[in-house]
Amino acid sequence: MIAFKDLVDIIGGSVLQEPATQSVISYLATDSRKLVLPARTLFFAIRGTRHNGHHYLPDLYAQGVRNFVVEVALPESVLSRYPEANILLVNSAVDALQLLARVHRQGFVLPVVAITGSNGKTIVKEWAAQLLAPDFNIVRSPKSYNSQIGVPLSVWSIAPQHTLGIFEAGISQPHEMTRLQAILQPTIGIFTNIGTAHDEGFSSQNEKIAEKWQLFKDCPVVIYNRAHEALDTFIQKYKSDNQYVIAWKVTREGTRYRVEGLGGEAWELNLPFSDAASVENVLHCVALMFCLGKTQAETQSRLLALKPVSMRLELKQGINQCYLIDDSYNNDLAGLTLALDLLNQQNQAVKSRKTVILSDVPQAGIEPTILYKHIAQLLTEKNVRRVIGIGKEIKVLRQFFEGETAFFDSTDSFLEAIKPQQYFHNELILIKGARSFEFERIGQWLQEKVHGTRLEINLDALVNNLNFYKSKLKPETKLMVMVKAFAYGSGSYEVANLLQFHRVDYLTVAYTDEGVDLRRNGITLPIMVMNPAPETFDKLLSFNLEPEVYSFRILQKLLEHLDGQPAKIHLKIDTGMRRLGFEEKEIAALVQVLNENKNLTVGSAFSHLAGSDEAKHNDFSHQQIATYTRSVEALEQGLGYKFIRHIVNSPGIIRFPEAHFDMVRLGIGLYGVEVNGLEQAHLQTVGTLKTVISQIKHVPTGESIGYGRRGLAQHPDTTLATIAIGYADGFSRGFSRGVGSVKVNGQLAPVVGNICMDMCMIDITGIAAQEGDEVVIFDDTLTISDLAAKINTIPYEIITNISARVKRVFYTE
Numbered sequence: 001m002i003a004f005k006d007l008v009d010i011i012g013g014s015v016l017q018e019p020a021t022q023s024v025i026s027y028l029a030t031d032s033r034k035l036v037l038p039a040r041t042l043f044f045a046i047r048g049t050r051h052n053g054h055h056y057l058p059d060l061y062a063q064g065v066r067n068f069v070v071e072v073a074l075p076e077s078v079l080s081r082y083p084e085a086n087i088l089l090v091n092s093a094v095d096a097l098q099l100l101a102r103v104h105r106q107g108f109v110l111p112v113v114a115i116t117g118s119n120g121k122t123i124v125k126e127w128a129a130q131l132l133a134p135d136f137n138i139v140r141s142p143k144s145y146n147s148q149i150g151v152p153l154s155v156w157s158i159a160p161q162h163t164l165g166i167f168e169a170g171i172s173q174p175h176e177m178t179r180l181q182a183i184l185q186p187t188i189g190i191f192t193n194i195g196t197a198h199d200e201g202f203s204s205q206n207e208k209i210a211e212k213w214q215l216f217k218d219c220p221v222v223i224y225n226r227a228h229e230a231l232d233t234f235i236q237k238y239k240s241d242n243q244y245v246i247a248w249k250v251t252r253e254g255t256r257y258r259v260e261g262l263g264g265e266a267w268e269l270n271l272p273f274s275d276a277a278s279v280e281n282v283l284h285c286v287a288l289m290f291c292l293g294k295t296q297a298e299t300q301s302r303l304l305a306l307k308p309v310s311m312r313l314e315l316k317q318g319i320n321q322c323y324l325i326d327d328s329y330n331n332d333l334a335g336l337t338l339a340l341d342l343l344n345q346q347n348q349a350v351k352s353r354k355t356v357i358l359s360d361v362p363q364a365g366i367e368p369t370i371l372y373k374h375i376a377q378l379l380t381e382k383n384v385r386r387v388i389g390i391g392k393e394i395k396v397l398r399q400f401f402e403g404e405t406a407f408f409d410s411t412d413s414f415l416e417a418i419k420p421q422q423y424f425h426n427e428l429i430l431i432k433g434a435r436s437f438e439f440e441r442i443g444q445w446l447q448e449k450v451h452g453t454r455l456e457i458n459l460d461a462l463v464n465n466l467n468f469y470k471s472k473l474k475p476e477t478k479l480m481v482m483v484k485a486f487a488y489g490s491g492s493y494e495v496a497n498l499l500q501f502h503r504v505d506y507l508t509v510a511y512t513d514e515g516v517d518l519r520r521n522g523i524t525l526p527i528m529v530m531n532p533a534p535e536t537f538d539k540l541l542s543f544n545l546e547p548e549v550y551s552f553r554i555l556q557k558l559l560e561h562l563d564g565q566p567a568k569i570h571l572k573i574d575t576g577m578r579r580l581g582f583e584e585k586e587i588a589a590l591v592q593v594l595n596e597n598k599n600l601t602v603g604s605a606f607s608h609l610a611g612s613d614e615a616k617h618n619d620f621s622h623q624q625i626a627t628y629t630r631s632v633e634a635l636e637q638g639l640g641y642k643f644i645r646h647i648v649n650s651p652g653i654i655r656f657p658e659a660h661f662d663m664v665r666l667g668i669g670l671y672g673v674e675v676n677g678l679e680q681a682h683l684q685t686v687g688t689l690k691t692v693i694s695q696i697k698h699v700p701t702g703e704s705i706g707y708g709r710r711g712l713a714q715h716p717d718t719t720l721a722t723i724a725i726g727y728a729d730g731f732s733r734g735f736s737r738g739v740g741s742v743k744v745n746g747q748l749a750p751v752v753g754n755i756c757m758d759m760c761m762i763d764i765t766g767i768a769a770q771e772g773d774e775v776v777i778f779d780d781t782l783t784i785s786d787l788a789a790k791i792n793t794i795p796y797e798i799i800t801n802i803s804a805r806v807k808r809v810f811y812t813e
């Protein structure tokens with residue numbers, strides 16, 4: 001904490017304005033969207049290449065921020081708009097922020113662990129914090145705040161009660177690390193590893209190592225893995241005599257790991273993870289435990305309780321049609337603010353009724369009455385309908401919380417008092433608790449039980465892909481997204497909700513029921529139905545869905561049903577696909593019927609290309625586009641008004657920019673597959689299909705495996721795993737007998753014998769695996785397109801075949 005009047009002594013600059021009101025500064029901010037307690041915040045207005053913090057001053061002032069550091073000498077006319085604000089002018093707001101953090105750090109004597117390296121920084125930080133929680137009061141960087149701005153913001157949160165700091169540091173340019181070193185002043189360094197990739201700004205791997213080493217040059221203890229040769233050579237050469245270097249080395253003996261380099265000792269340990277990256281990350285933590293005086297026995301027992309770090313916020317399906325956002329990652333006020341923003345983004349979403357289950361919020365330096373009053377206000381602003389508070393502190397201050405509330409002393413008393421099946425229905429629940437409250441128990445209890453097989457949908461990847469296709473369109477071109485067939489297997493209304501949030505223009509489904517489902521789940525975008533059966537016209541109209549009309553028969557049925565009522569329709573024109581649609585020669589007759597029935601309005605008229613993804617069909621595609629153009633011109637002439645024109649699908653968007661007309665129809669591209677193979681690098685994988693190992697067996701050479709005895713044990717002592725996915729889940733029988741392979745702990749394992757309805761057998765000889773381990777059917781490296789090629793089909797069929805019983809799990813990074 002600091003007062004504005006003392007700021008100039010620390011960071012210099014000149015005071016532009018300092019009205020009498022003096023407030024205490026507890027928080028530093030550089031992003032107007034991430035304010036915690038505005039009245040106690042000092043905002044640094046930074047001018048970057050894309051953003052200029054000065055643009056947000058009016059908004060920040062309106063939100064109650066009263067202390068600012070700026071880089072621009074604001075004229076009197078501007079200052080007068082912020083009569084109560086204290087404003088300090090400096091040359092560089094980033095320098096000022098870093099200087100303030102440096103001075104703050106100097107005020108504390110505590111061990112500070114700094115972590116750098118190419119990979120694993122956040123995981124090592126989180127695991128170290130988990131393992132050392134019983135011994136220390138730990139302050140650590142939130143998420144991966146490791147940049148020139150993130151590090152000072154993290155260091156600012158060191159407070160008197162802390163006994164250990166754990167922070168990450170990352171750089172992208174030469175000369176950045178020296179600055180981070182001065183802010184962190186670490187006493188223990190962990191150099192996780194070094195990648196070979198040539199990063200922006202560095203000419204060689206050694207230059208990168210040398211730059212990162214700046215963080216540790218005065219550090220009394222440094223930890224690294226001796227297996228990284230370049231790193232080992234460098235450190236052995238440049239370490240100083242008074243530095244204690246722990247260069248650990250691991251060898252595996254069966255299921256045990258032997259770690260050397262911990263003083264004179266070698267520790268033998270069982271680790272809870274077996275993939276190479278996790279082993280390295282966990283052993284950095286082991287070395288840290290060693291240097292903080294923990295014994296092997298103590299370390300081993302804590303390792304077995306280590307939980308995987310979930311860096312992502314998952315949107316999980318809960319009991320009784322609830323959705324859960326399970327986030328116990330950051331338990332302070334700043335973390336709560338972030339999680340509530342995510343909750344609010346689901347607004348249009350899935351469920352409108354919002355519940356928050358919240359533990360005591362450990363927050364130093366703010367009186368509980370001010371803290372909880374602020375939290376209560378935040379919850380009201382974010383439209384939270386029900387608050388369940390767990391913990392003694394929050395319970396005492398219950399009077400601040402409005403609306404429907406319930407309070408409990410502990411997680412145990414909550415779990416005992418509540419019957420979840422009766423208590424939670426149809427709502428979006430945010431679970432947010434400090435570690436000691438073990439809220440993961442609440443998460444497990446509310447989560448719908450998933451049979452091991454699940455399709456994980458990366459919502460960030462969907463947004464990336466959406467933005468990629470948008471970048472291919474002129475600003476005025478509209479975007480229709482195909483969410484037929486359960487959004488290509490990815491989950492209709494979760495995907496539709498995201499598309500609504502990102503403001504696409506139209507959605508399309510195949511059948512009326514699919515559209516009704518979207519409406520029932522709060523989707524208000526216009527929706528076209530491609531194949532509306534006449535029996536469903538009633539539903540179609542009452543749910544405000546717009547039918548495709550492709551023949552005179554359907555047109556006649558619709559007119560009879562409407563009996564003069566108005567409706568908007570979409571006309572399908574067959575220009576060569578030979579599937580549904582009016583032909584060019586029928587346009588005149590169509591115009592006549594429409595002109596006689598003015599209650600029908602044509603919202604759009606469209607056609608579909610039969611071979612837009614293949615250059616060999618270019619002539620045919622151009623012919624289709626020409627036929628389409630003639631047809632819609634004739635239609636428009638005959639009707640006397642304009643309507644939306646559209647013809648291209650995902651591959652067509654890329655290959656026929658001249659045929660975008662007024663709108664394009666995006667399908668498979670959104671889900672991460674670029675069927676032309678031209679722009680795949682710009683798309684991200686959306687779906688990852690996973691299952692688990694149910695059982696492991698050892699089978700002697702030559703024995704038969706599975707139905708029809710079509711599999712054979714190939715190796716002496718073949719190791720066989722039975723996995724919980726079969727053709728009824730959408731893992732085609734075509735993958736039987738070695739045609740398909742799946743991934744077990746990163747290694748490919750072929751299918752053995754015939755795939756059964758609910759499971760199949762794979763050969764895992766030589767692969768380290770245990771019953772219950774995860775198995776990947778497809779992901780970003782074993783792709784849907786690879787799978788399709790193996791069984792002679794197309795990616796569309798692979799993703800839409802994943803059956804409804806496979807749970808969909810949605811997440812954002």
Ligand SMILES: *Cc1c(COP(=O)(O)O)cnc(C)c1O
Nearest residue numbers: 482608649650651665666667668
């Ligand atoms: C499914 C469909 C699309 C989308 O095709 P993709 O190849 O998945 O982009 C476009 N138009 C019509 C008429 C469709 O049926």
